[in-house]
Amino acid sequence: MPSASHATLTTPVTPELVRGALELEETHDGLLPHRLPAWARAQCADGQLAMAESQPSGVRVVFRTRATVVELETVPTKRVYAGAPPRPEGLYDLLVDGRPAGQASATGGNTVTVDMSTGSAEMSAGPAGSVRFDGLPDTDKEVEIWLPYNEITALVALRTDAPVEPAPASGRRTWLHHGSSISHGSDAASPTTIWPALAAAAGDVDLVNLGFGGSALLDPFVARTMRDTPADLISLKIGINLVNADLMRLRALGPAVHGFLDTIRDGHPDTPLLVVSPILCPMHEDTPGPTAFDFSRLAEGKLAFVASGDPEERAEGKLTLNAVREELERVVETRAKDDPHLHLLDGRLLYGERDHAELPLPDGLHPDAAAHRLIGERFAAHVFAADGPFGVGD
Known part of the structure; x- marks a missing residue:
């Protein structure tokens, strides 16, 4: 693999790179996508809704680049149900110019263990992780990384081997x-x-x-x-x-x-x-x-x-x-x-x-x-x- 395969450029994830979220919250873990705005979240104390709206279903990081390697650093929060079979790892889907081009799961992150008999939950913190996609075409292209629908995902940074810029509006x-x-x-x-x-x-x-x-x-x-x-x-x-x-x-x-x-x-x-x-x-x-x-x-x-x-x-x-x-x-x-x-x-x-x-x-x-x-x-x-x-x- 040539040297261009090393992701040496770091780009912070900013609102211009995120689609499908209604609000982005600055947290100590990174930029957290929400699918309800803060004023709406403040009107309901239900933990189920708080978890669901902060799981980024339909949310994606979208940008243009010539990069052949893309890494997205995140802090995922995964759920474990005590006594239940393990849940599948959350997947990140990569699209290049609208076509499927890869899948990956993030390492690291936080874990919430839920006791279904009592409804109680315990959080254990973990480090940031990342997903990596390589072998992408060395051409100018639109890249989309769709976030897991079932894992709260704080966005930290993109690492690539070529510059990144926000994608223009789709017109759709x-x-x-x-x-x-x-x-x-x-x-x-x-x-x-x-x-x-x-x-x-x-x-x-x-x-x-x-x-x-x-x-x-x-x-x-x-x-x-x-x-x-x-x-x-x-x-x-x-x-x-x-x-x-x-x-x-x-x-x-x-x-x-x-x-x-x-x-x-x-x-x-x-x-x-x-x-x-x-x-x-x-x-x-x-x-x-x-x-x-x-x-x-x-x-x-x-x-x-x-x-x-x-x-x-x-x-x-x-x-x-x-x-x-x-x-x-x-x-x-x-x-x-x-x-x-x-x-x-x-x-x-x-x-x-x-x-x-x-x-x-x-x-x-x-x-x-x-x-x-x-x-x-x-x-x-x-x-x-x-x-x-x-x-x-x-």
Whole structure:
């Protein structure tokens, strides 16, 4: 390997190099991407949301360079669940001029150990690590490093064998999406193969992903964040977390959805806005939450979930996925009479009964890598088609 393979130039990671984050926080570890702004984070003390929004799903470091070697120094924060099988290492995906060109995991970093029986967590600090990609073409090119969707990642510096400069704006439309852990990426193979990233690539749009594991709960501060975020296209995938958390009753759901949509429309009155109902999840189709860990499966070394509600409780207003779908259909049908840019997509068109027979949810809740690809392809086919809600002619 020639001497040019040595990464001798150091470039601090600055906001101009980061896309897909709504805020970047200066920390002692480095520049920490957030997917909610500080004022929004201050309105919720939920540790689950704090973890989810600071995991950089959809966030990427983007620059132009002739470098043949690129190293990204980071301080990752990895999670370990006591008594559960090890979680896969977070992956960094490298794209060169939009094409996959490598994958790597970062060494070092912090570890958070979670006790699922008590909910307690302990942090142990570790050193900075890095990911390295070499053998890149010695040409001027756009380089993207997509950060792990499942590891909090503080950005320290780039090391290269040629100068780095910020990439110009892509000129593509910006798609702002909000959803649950499925949109966040749970159990996908890598950051560019979570279903929203796959759909964004197929639709030739720039993704801003506000998919928050366990936290798509119609929070008003999320609606205000979306109201204030520039976007050409907006989508909401609503339902599964409301059932998981047993958060509200049917009486509250309709007004909450109306309020969320009202707030978004305050900032985006004519933007194509798509509401997506839940994909199929058999355990919660007609059984309310809350969702619980399946400790019998955990004893076998497998992470899985169960519905702990009673189907009879739907009559009392407890939410099931079918109840949510019916209410979303009612709300969108009512509003669409005066809002021609509002659309609804039944999530079962993305993943339904036939798909579950072929690609069952491994833990009862989350799609695997193959199902993420299926959902992303179907979303693009339904939504980004010329006559779809996000078609160029909308």
